[in-house]
Amino acid sequence: MPQARQQQDVPGMQAAMEPVPDCGEESYRGSGLLEGKVALVTGGDSGIGRAVAIAYAREGADVAISYLSEHGDAEVTAEHVRGADRSALLLPGDLADPAHCREVVERTVTEFGQLDVLVSNAAYQMNRPNLEDVSDEEWDHTLATNLSAMFHLVKASLPHLGPGSSIIGSSSVNSDAPSPDLAPYACTKAAIANLCASLAQMLGPRGIRVNSVAPGPIWTPLIPATMPPDKVEAFGDDTPLGRAGQPAELAGAYVLLASGAGSYMSGSRIEVTGGRPVL
Incomplete structure (x- = not known):
């Protein structure tokens, strides 16, 4: 279904979107690929993060859900995790703060006793047609949220990760084909792939x-919260598949990389872009 013209305030709420994104709530079926594992998913309240959390729970993992302040959306994600008979831990707070990055890892390990999968997915972007429109504070916040947070999360996680553990970063098609209106965001996504x-x-x-x-244009709350209504309405129309992707369409890639099915995959980047090449 095409998305309607709409706009929200940052960080955006999934329940207010039209249409509401499909995160696999009704469709994802697990097969035990992550039995006995514990995953920490940042940005897990909505969008791609929610789809990953739901898939991981239905594959058998307990899930810690890190998010900024979208308490309603985060609780919905937690309900789906618990509905899969797995445990959910909600971790609100700003990952731009290195101390909070360390805290979410510590609380995950304290609650579950282990950590096996880290998904660094939380991100900030804002549509800015001119570089002069990007304030110094916005530049610093974008890098802190998207890139530095991953560094701090990985560093804090390493004492708890052992053989067979998996770290997954959310990059973007913008890492290789940057949108000029998303310059700060795009450069962080290239850096994540490199890191x-x-x-x-x-x-x-x-x-x-x-x-x-590396997702392409995916229908998440970040879109109506950071893009003008005309771009929201046409979001994804220029892909070869002619539409934006749904978060549920990325879940399989994150499951593969977290599970034994991807046991010889490391240093890889999986593109889920609706046909836009990442070469």
Whole structure:
């Protein structure tokens, strides 16, 4: 279904979107690929993060859900995790603060006793046609939220990750084909792909796999909260498949990279772009 003209305030609420994104609430069926594992998913309240949390729970994992302040959306995600007979831990707060990054890892391990999968997915963007429109504060916040948070999360997680563990970063098609209106966001997404490639080589001897997923235009609350209504209405129309993707359509990639089915995948980037090439 095409999306309607709409706009929200940052960070956006999934329940207010038209249409409401499909995060696999009704469709995802698990097969035990993550039995006994614990996953920490940032940005897990909605969009891609919610789809990943639901899929991981239905594959058998307990899930810690890190989010900024979208308490209603986060509780819905937690209900789906619990509906899969798995435990959910809600972790509100701003990942732009390094201390909070360390806190969410510590609370996850305290609650569940282990950590097996880290998904660094939370992100900030804002549509700015001119560089002069990007304030110094917005630039610093974008890098802190999207890129530095991943560094702090990984560093805090390493004492708890062992052989077979997985780290997954959410990159973007913008990492290789940047939108000029999303310059700060795009450069962080390129850096995430590069960081994951470096970490895969650094952590491989410890048996820890590191990969990234590069989504194309995906229908999430970030879109109506950070783009003008005309761009929201046409979002994704210029892909070869002619539409925006749904968060549920990325879940399988994140499950593959977290599970034993991807046991020899490290340093990889999986593109889910609706046909836009990432070369």
